[in-house]
Amino acid sequence: MLRLDKVNKYYRVGTHSLHALRDVDIEIADGEFVAIMGASGSGKSTLLNILGILDDYDSGEYRLGDTLIRNLSERKAANYRNRFIGFVFQSFNLLPFKTALENIALPLYYQGVTRRKRNQIAAQYLERVGLRDWADHTPSEMSGGQKQRVAIARALISKPRLILADEPTGALDSETSRQIMDLLSEINAAGITILVVTHDSEVAARTRRMIRLKDGLVVSPHDAGASHPQLARQPQTAAES
Amino acid sequence: MFSLDRWMEVFDTIRRNKLRTALTAISVAWGIFLLVVLLGLGNGLNNGLRYTFRREATNGIWITANKTSLAHSGYDVGRRLVFDNRDYDRARDVQGIDHISSQYFIRGGQFGGGEMLTRRGTKAGLFQINAVRPETIYLVQNEIIAGRFLNESDLADKRKSVVVGRPVVDYLFAPSEPPIGQWIIVAGVPFEIVGVFTDPMGDEQARQLYIPLSTAQIAFHGVDHINSLSFTVGDANAQQAKAITDQVIAGLAERHKFSPDDKQAVRVHNNVEAYERFSKIFLIISIFVVFIGCITLLAGVVGISNIMMIAVKERTKEIGVRKALGATPASIILMITQEAVFLTSIAGLLGLAGGVALLAAIESAAVTEMIRNPAIHIGSGVAAAVFLILAGALAGFFPARAAARVNPIHTLRDE
């Protein structure tokens, strides 16, 4: 499905350079359900942004399927995002002035699907996430769990092979979190590869594999610090010499 | 690159972001509205000025004999002055005069004599009669619509020729009768109609007759008397026109023994001076209007750019989301620019319509004589609208391009 070889990412902050990902090697097969864990600032979002072609990396190789993802034009990147990847964010990122149905249909707009057709398809996905009666409501009229369902439906509508979720339950209570994880499990069971960034070990427990990050490094699951998330909560300075 | 779907997306966005839409639209509409009203009023002033002068040559000067008010050469004050043909001959030699005419006031009235009974068959009416030289045609703005004006032969042969206003013809003749060559009785004397004229001031001002000065002097006991001299001064400016006038008056004063400084002895009506004064005022107003217009346009452009910039800034999150979902930078730029152009076009049109409506209201309310037909040239209206639409497009384009370049991760961050 995807493969990272010795990927490094630096952020330039003023005169300093921050080494956000260090020689990251990751391979994920089709249909996996993976949790990415680590302390705040350990590079989880950075990793996810690179996987989602929202950001570039500085060295190494990232292959999505058979395609080497490097120095893509904005247009190509947009096209790959649109066709292969679905995003779910902690803060939902729905367009406030659009209804649930229109939010879900948006990726198809950028595929050139006609309005009638994409609204039809969006209605199916709305039903699939259990919000059939909420089609005409705007995000401000919905609860956090409902909004995240809309966001998941929107991520699914372009039939992506990969869903990247950055703390999808971070803004939700535990019961709602459980329901969202149920939904993601269901989607994974249908064959879609899912990567979930999370702090929550309960969420991580719902996945089938765990990748731990610490200061931009992938650490093995049986690393002493990693098994105690509290210990990993240290001031995060991954300064590069 | 027309895409109905993109237009739908644009309409949707406009419709669902009412405050932003209203602010942008109002600023554009207001700019165009002000501009149209200003330019319209400017044109109205111009037209008003032209209207004021349209009856007479703008380079015409009239000198009319009156009553002395200063004792001079042993004469007491209050002497009534009358000029004669010699004065005309002398004045004709003054440098700078283009065309010169003289008039005899048959019944001594102030502005060319009173009205007289004009009769044809059983029909009769009172019309003003002017005894003039052929050159008078250069001093009035009458248009000859049939036949001709008086000519030198009429004058030399003291012919009984008359040029009549169209209302006079309408009054004396049936619609089917051609008036040229017909005879009418003017103050008891038969005259042959040689021409018909109209007046730009309207029919009321054309209820007049012109007959040769020489004929009138004989027929109405005028001897060689004249009551006024009138002449044009080419393209002389106000100062030159004044000098010419003073010279003519000096000649008259010399012959008729009145003081050249006597302001009452002759009445002077100097269009050059008046026109130049008005022209100056108008020029200042025009410059002012153009200046205000430019400032208004500039303010409009700045306002639009500001609003667009704020609008785009407000939308960075939306743009980030759209990009994450597969929007290309080009599609973002196109969407925002299209929205900007659409908004400014509609708003510009509304402003244009509003401005034109106000101008029409001003015209129909006839607020003042100074403003006439305050309309804008369709060209300047369209030019201003196109300019603002272009400004709207650019104002949308640049921030849109900047926003489309921003990496969505910056706007999608949860922190």
Ligand SMILES: Nc1ncnc2c1ncn2[C@@H]1O[C@H](COP(=O)(O)OP(=O)(O)O)[C@@H](O)[C@H]1O
């Ligand atoms: N755009 C950026 N510019 C500079 N530094 C950044 C940027 N994004 C993230 N960082 C830094 O990179 C490190 C990793 O960040 P991030 O990937 O967001 O961590 P996580 O998602 O695990 O909390 C942090 O130290 C963070 O401050």
Ligand SMILES: [Mg+2]
């Ligand atoms: Mg993060």
